[in-house]
Amino acid sequence: MVTNGYATPQALVDTNWLEAHLDDPQVRIIEVDEDTTAYDRNHIRGAVGWNWSTDLHTKIGRDYLGQQALSELLRAAGVDEATTVVLYGGNNNWFAAYAYWIMKLRGFERVRLLDGGRKKWELEGRELTEQVPSHPRTSFTLTAQEHPEIRVLRDEVLTSRARFIDVRSPEEYRGEKLAPDHLPREQAQVPGHIPGAVNIPWARAANEDGTFRSADELRALYRDIPDGDVIAYCRIGERSSHTWFALTELLGYRNVRNYDGSWTEYGSLVGVPVEMG
Numbered sequence: 068m069v070t071n072g073y074a075t076p077q078a079l080v081d082t083n084w085l086e087a088h089l090d091d092p093q094v095r096i097i098e099v100d101e102d103t104t105a106y107d108r109n110h111i112r113g114a115v116g117w118n119w120s121t122d123l124h125t126k127i128g129r130d131y132l133g134q135q136a137l138s139e140l141l142r143a144a145g146v147d148e149a150t151t152v153v154l155y156g157g158n159n160n161w162f163a164a165y166a167y168w169i170m171k172l173r174g175f176e177r178v179r180l181l182d183g184g185r186k187k188w189e190l191e192g193r194e195l196t197e198q199v200p201s202h203p204r205t206s207f208t209l210t211a212q213e214h215p216e217i218r219v220l221r222d223e224v225l226t227s228r229a230r231f232i233d234v235r236s237p238e239e240y241r242g243e244k245l246a247p248d249h250l251p252r253e254q255a256q257v258p259g260h261i262p263g264a265v266n267i268p269w270a271r272a273a274n275e276d277g278t279f280r281s282a283d284e285l286r287a288l289y290r291d292i293p294d295g296d297v298i299a300y301c302r303i304g305e306r307s308s309h310t311w312f313a314l315t316e317l318l319g320y321r322n323v324r325n326y327d328g329s330w331t332e333y334g335s336l337v338g339v340p341v342e343m344g
Contacts, residue, residue, distance in 0.1 A: 069182045071282055073279075073316070074317060074318055074319030075316045075317070078179060078180065078312070078317070079182045080153055080180075080181055081181075081182050082181065082193060085188075090113070094151050094153060095146050096111055096113055096114040096115070096152075096153050096155070096181075097115045097116075097152055097166070098110050098111070098114045098115070098117070098154075098156055098185070099154055099155075099162045100156040100157045100158075100185065101162045103119070103120065105156075105185070107197075111188060111195065112195075112196045112200075113200050115144045115202070116199075117166065119305070123140075131169050131173070134173050137170070137173050141207055141209065142204055142206065143204060145202025145205060148207060150177060150207075153178075153181055154181065155181035156185055157186060158184075158277075159273040159277045159309065160184035160277065160309065161269065163184055164308045164311075165309075167308065168217065168304075168308040168325055171214055171217060172213065172214055172215070173209065173213055174209060174210075174212050174214060175209055182278045183276050183277040186276060186277035187276045218327065219324040219326045220326075224326055224333065225339065227296070229297060230298070231263060231264035232267055232297065232298070232299045232300070233301070233330075234299055234301045234306050234310045235306065236268055237266060239302070240260050240264075240266040241260075242258035242259040242343040244258070254331070255334025255335050257341060258334070258343065259334065259342055260330075260341070261340075261341075261342070262340045262342045267292075269309045272285060272309065272310065279317060285317055289313075289314065292314070292320075294319075294322075295322060297314065297320060298324050298325075299324070299325055299326065300333070301329050302331055303327065303329055303331055304328070304329050307325050307329060311323050311324075
């Protein structure tokens with residue numbers, strides 16, 4: 068567990084804790100990485116690899132797995148009612164945080180993030196392997212109540228009076244870029260940002276080693292964001308999941324929603340207001 072003054076310290080585990088629980092049958096480690104080939108090169112021993120694009124999304128349409136399909140994914144990973152899932156990935160855990168948010172959305176509560184993710188694990192020279200584990204399949208079925216209140220969809224965004232946080236890079240926010248340089252395919256039709264949105268890039272919540280900043284540092288970062296109705300967005304909802312995690316799990320904000328349609332959706336709508344600069 069990582070404390071650091073966080074509202075929900077059990078949402079994070081540190082590398083020492085995870086190393087001590089590598090052989091714990093009630094802990095399942097799952098890597099979800101932006102680079103979907105990283106797992107095949109090497110990974111934490113015992114970790115299962117999920118492809119964020121093909122494993123977590125529906126086969127048809129733009130949405131996430133429902134409870135039944137997510138249950139099947141968890142069964143195949145050897146997860147049952149007593150299992151704690153620890154997610155990690157590269158680039159400050161941005162896609163691991165995305166998977167965390169999806170699991171919370173679908174009502175899976177026994178999930179944690181590895182603070183610092185793959186980067187910190189590698190910096191510390193901890194064990195990595197190419198061996199793919201084989202965990203016994205379970206009969207787990209996810210029946211807990213879902214949490215649609217942590218998600219916001221297009222129609223409500225268009226009428227909302229919430230405080231919007233655009234967590235993309237300043238260049239994307241100002242309209243100078245449509246997407247990060249290494250993701251040219253995933254673009255909206257027009258550049259810019261939602262009118263009134265404040266730009267707080269997601270990566271500012273992380274230290275150099277990929278861990279989250281302390282609660283005091285995060286409060287300073289988000290000092291202009293009141294604990295009220297807050298909507299975070301980015302390009303497809305992955306970077307804003309990281310910000311949602313920081314505000315909700317680490318600072319205890321009570322009404323933060325992730326707009327996973329984000330700029331790829333909003334920036335492709337006809338007739339909606341857009342700001343530049």
